[in-house]
Amino acid sequence: MAGVNALQWLTLTRHGESTGNLAFQAVDGTDAEEAGIPERDADVPLSDTGRAQAATLGRWLAALPDDERPTLVVSSPYLRAFDTAQIALAQVADASEILPVRVDERLRDREQGILQGLTARGVQNRYPGEADRLRRLGKFYYRPPGGESWADLALRLRSFYRDLQADAPGGRVLAVAHDAIVVMTRYLVEELTEREVMEIEKEPIGNASVTRWRHDGSGLAPVCYNDCAHLAGVVRPSPKARR
Incomplete structure (x- = not known):
């Protein structure tokens, strides 16, 4: 992808632990059909642990060499991502003045449509036809009614990264977003196949991971994936916590 490869550094992080993550953890292994999240997806906030993770991420940013620190910070508009970016940058000297957080809706989480907030049991019980369609089509191309497939996500991310080429050629970009954004960025940058990216997706992306x-010299080369080493000492949610 030319737009991505024009960058010097591309760093992605998932938002810190959210109250939505905690809600899904609470019903994991039960008969619950819903996670019971009262907010719309865009308004789900960080938990106390998530805020601590964001601050720790910021201290990691502050410790980077000058030639690795971001020159542009872009965030999903969803509250849990935007707050992660703001809290992290507050740990970097003068970053609030030098690096305002730019919001781009193309970095929002994958939309679930009618399946929003449902557990796997809830999907099977309430929409058995959709559960069957998911199994038949596979996760990459399945689009829930009113929602997006992983392929749809790739399309909007291609647009986002093309625009970065014009906005920050040779720049060092930090994007604060969601697990699906991290996975699909890897799909685009490393030119993976459907099979390869869906195998990678089986490993949950850690909150505030890097x-x-x-x-x-020829393009973007991977440095690390889903790295949580900087979060040592900060309690992290169960790896099953999605959203």
């Missing part, structure tokens, strides 16, 4: 690529 995934990075660096330009090696």
Whole structure:
């Protein structure tokens, strides 16, 4: 992808732990059909642990060499991502003045449509036809009514990264978003196949984890994926916590 490969550094992080993550953890392994999240997806806030993770992420950013620190910060408009970016940048000296957080709706989480907030049991019990369609089509191309497929997500991310080429050529970009955004960015940057990216997707992306690529002269080369080493000492949610 030319738009991505024009960057010097591309760093992605998932938002810190959210109250939505906690809600899904609470019903995991039960007969619940819904997670019971009262807010719309865009308004789900960080938990106390999520805020601590965001601050720890910021201290990691502050410790980066000057030639690796972001020159542009872009966030999903969803509250849990935007607050992660703001809290993290507050840990970097003068970052609030130098690096305002730019919001781009193309970094929002994958939309679930009628399946929003449902557990796997809830989907099977309430929409058995959709559960069957998912099994038949596969996760990559399945689009829930009113929602998006993973392929749809790839399309809007291609647009986002093309625009970055014009906005920040040779720049060092930090994007604060969601697990699906991290996975599909890897799909685009590394030119993976459907089979490869869906195998990678089986490994949950940690809250406030870091995934990075660096330009090696010919294009962006992977540096780390789903790295949580900087979060040592901060309690992290169960790896089953999605959303």
